[in-house]
Amino acid sequence: MTGFASYTPLPEFDLWRALEAKGAVASCEIELTARCNNDCRHCYINAPAADRAARAAELTLDEIVGLADQAVEMGVLWCTLSGGEPLLRGDFADIYLALKKRGLLVSLFTNACLIRPQHVELFRAYPPRDVEVTIYGATRETYERVTRAPGSFDAFLRGVELLEAGGIGARYKATVMRSNLHEADAMASFGKAHTKDYFRFDPLLHLRYDGDAGRNADICAERLTPDEIVAVEQADPQRAAAVRDECRKVDFVAPSSEHVPLFRCDVAQSFVIGHEGSLRLCSSLWHPDFVADLRKERLADAWRRLAAAAVAARVDDAAFLSSCGPCAIADLCLWCPAHAYLEHGSLTAFVDEFCATAHARVEAGAAADDTSAPDQHSSVAEPPCEPNS
Numbered sequence: 001m002t003g004f005a006s007y008t009p010l011p012e013f014d015l016w017r018a019l020e021a022k023g024a025v026a027s028c029e030i031e032l033t034a035r036c037n038n039d040c041r042h043c044y045i046n047a048p049a050a051d052r053a054a055r056a057a058e059l060t061l062d063e064i065v066g067l068a069d070q071a072v073e074m075g076v077l078w079c080t081l082s083g084g085e086p087l088l089r090g091d092f093a094d095i096y097l098a099l100k101k102r103g104l105l106v107s108l109f110t111n112a113c114l115i116r117p118q119h120v121e122l123f124r125a126y127p128p129r130d131v132e133v134t135i136y137g138a139t140r141e142t143y144e145r146v147t148r149a150p151g152s153f154d155a156f157l158r159g160v161e162l163l164e165a166g167g168i169g170a171r172y173k174a175t176v177m178r179s180n181l182h183e184a185d186a187m188a189s190f191g192k193a194h195t196k197d198y199f200r201f202d203p204l205l206h207l208r209y210d211g212d213a214g215r216n217a218d219i220c221a222e223r224l225t226p227d228e229i230v231a232v233e234q235a236d237p238q239r240a241a242a243v244r245d246e247c248r249k250v251d252f253v254a255p256s257s258e259h260v261p262l263f264r265c266d267v268a269q270s271f272v273i274g275h276e277g278s279l280r281l282c283s284s285l286w287h288p289d290f291v292a293d294l295r296k297e298r299l300a301d302a303w304r305r306l307a308a309a310a311v312a313a314r315v316d317d318a319a320f321l322s323s324c325g326p327c328a329i330a331d332l333c334l335w336c337p338a339h340a341y342l343e344h345g346s347l348t349a350f351v352d353e354f355c356a357t358a359h360a361r362v363e364a365g366a367a368a369d370d371t372s373a374p375d376q377h378s379s380v381a382e383p384p385c386e387p388n389s
């Protein structure tokens, strides 16, 4: 995802910088399952908790341990466990302990609904690097309108209480959408009141990895308009400052459009092990050219192959070269090859909604920035962008 929209910084350790300088991969994510106890309207991955096919396709404990060993050999230090809902796995504790015993820092992304006293005991004995809990609403009505799971709000509150009572620090994230926009402030207050770490929110919803048309329609119905997204961001002082700072970094002279790389992000610095044994370079990148099967290929070999392909990828598509390729405000945009592929089936597709949101962000950031020169403002209003759809 784009820089400030979902940026989770590593701590400032010399070790990270040394690894980065060596081109080593220091972090990864393992999706333990696509299944979830909730059925959120906006979810890009979930299958029902009892889905037999999804369960049968999941990596086994032994497979996960084997891949963790390979990851450690590659130099990985930090692993995030995600899903679906990772706590749905009956062998979650075994997986968690196996990763900890290999010396990995382990983070957990969870909806908190399935937190039980035994998880708290496990985390007290073997602390996670962090636990990130997602909030879907500040009231039962709104939360369960999003999750479509009766009883989930009480389960969420119980999970939060258990973590707090056990002294397991969590940080919070809210996904803001049409169904809970009216509780954006209340969700922020909840998140900030329950963490000593940070609260963040994400108003950008991306489409299903499996292309399910009905579910994608649900997601589109939940998307906020560009103006609504900007209003939510500007109402949050930290996020507004991040937008303003990102605007200040924009180089308003568009880069040369010759030899434009497809990926402008750090796509080859991490990887995701999918619930069904796939390897992807990031959680959103599902294009078959950048997906490997770890049941058929060793992790390091697959990662090197995909990373080399991503770094080498160049674009000669004329429409892309006059729009997103050389775009000066790309860091303020959700556009990236992975999201373009999910939206329109092409890694270079233009996405109107993303573009409108990026422009609205730039205008809001510039308007809030008293120190910007007037001529910069006029450039901000017209970034290089020629829609090709």
Ligand code: SF4
Binding pocket: 036, 037, 038, 039, 040, 042, 043, 044, 045, 046, 083, 084, 085, 111, 147
């Ligand atoms: S809780 Fe998370 S994984 Fe589960 S359905 Fe909701 S968004 Fe998807």
Ligand code: SF4
Binding pocket: 323, 324, 325, 327, 328, 329, 330, 333, 334, 335, 350, 351, 354, 355, 356, 358, 359, 384, 385, 386
């Ligand atoms: S041209 Fe528009 S859609 Fe493409 S990266 Fe720039 S702002 Fe985003």
